[in-house]
Amino acid sequence: MRKKFVAGNWKMNLNASEAQSLAAELKAQFEVCENADTIDVAVCPPFVYLSSVAAALEGSTVELGAQDVYFEGNGAYTGEISVEMLKDVGCRYAIVGHSERRHVIGETNELINRKLHSALAGGLEPILCIGELLEEREKGQTEAVIERHLRKGLKGVGKEQMLNVTIAYEPVWAIGTGKTATPAQAQEAHEFTRKILADIFDEEVAQATRIQYGGSVKPSNAAELMSQPDVDGALVGGASLKTDDFMGIIKGGIPPQGDCSSCCRNCGK
Numbered sequence: 001m002r003k004k005f006v007a008g009n010w011k012m013n014l015n016a017s018e019a020q021s022l023a024a025e026l027k028a029q030f031e032v033c034e035n036a037d038t039i040d041v042a043v044c045p046p047f048v049y050l051s052s053v054a055a056a057l058e059g060s061t062v063e064l065g066a067q068d069v070y071f072e073g074n075g076a077y078t079g080e081i082s083v084e085m086l087k088d089v090g091c092r093y094a095i096v097g098h099s100e101r102r103h104v105i106g107e108t109n110e111l112i113n114r115k116l117h118s119a120l121a122g123g124l125e126p127i128l129c130i131g132e133l134l135e136e137r138e139k140g141q142t143e144a145v146i147e148r149h150l151r152k153g154l155k156g157v158g159k160e161q162m163l164n165v166t167i168a169y170e171p172v173w174a175i176g177t178g179k180t181a182t183p184a185q186a187q188e189a190h191e192f193t194r195k196i197l198a199d200i201f202d203e204e205v206a207q208a209t210r211i212q213y214g215g216s217v218k219p220s221n222a223a224e225l226m227s228q229p230d231v232d233g234a235l236v237g238g239a240s241l242k243t244d245d246f247m248g249i250i251k252g253g254i255p256p257q258g259d260c261s262s263c264c265r266n267c268g269k
């Protein structure tokens with residue numbers, strides 16, 4: 001069974017002391033969270049706060065991730081950050097291909113693929129974001145976009161390497177809009193994603209790969225989204241900036257213990 005994985009993408013938010021407090025609060029609350037060992041959790045702060053957040057999380061099982069990474073090892077690449085630098089400050093994960101980088105900064109699938117390879121080669125675990133724009137969904141192109149992002153983003157990646165890759169399906173129309181994909185829409189896209197992974201690699205890789213959902217995830221919809229058979233966690237933006245909200249989402253991803261009569265996390269079962 002795939003272990004659920006919830007990651008907070010803080011994007012370009014918070015100042016140094018807010019970032020440190022958020023990390024410290026999360027550490028404290030996650031430590032006393034029941035069955036915390038049944039879920040993987042990470043936060044992805046802005047680059048400049050990675051070290052202080054790492055210090056605040058010292059001794060915690062909450063992992064650290066970066067919001068991006070560059071594909072070159074070192075040299076004259078003003079403003080960029082390498083895999084080695086991220087490892088050096090304690091990162092385990094790096095988001096690649098986030099829709100804001102695709103659509104605001106203009107990153108291409110080819111660039112994203114190079115970043116992904118570089119992350120894997122250097123021992124970082126990439127979270128590859130995929131997902132369609134509203135106009136693409138309206139034109140019936142959702143599956144074509146998912147397939148293109150997967151085939152181009154994962155080009156040249158070996159089956160073994162896929163053990164260290166997480167996919168995040170983030171429909172762009174649901175990001176920061178308050179408009180969440182319905183659990184059925186998320187499940188449909190995730191099932192299709194897994195089908196393409198089986199085609200690119202094989203069924204074993206497809207079944208083992210974790211696919212997070214991202215886009216206006218909140219405590220009130222997290223459990224139901226993550227109870228879908230192909231939804232293996234969440235990549236959370238806005239709601240990861242408040243400890244209580246993020247903890248609410250994490251708890252929504254913890255598998256029910258015991259039978260349904262003793263648990264109501266609003267999962268819809």
Ligand code: 13P
Pocket residue numbers: 009098170174175176177178214215216217235236237238239
């Ligand atoms: P929101 O949760 O704010 O919609 O952002 C989702 C996202 O882009 C996470 O990477």
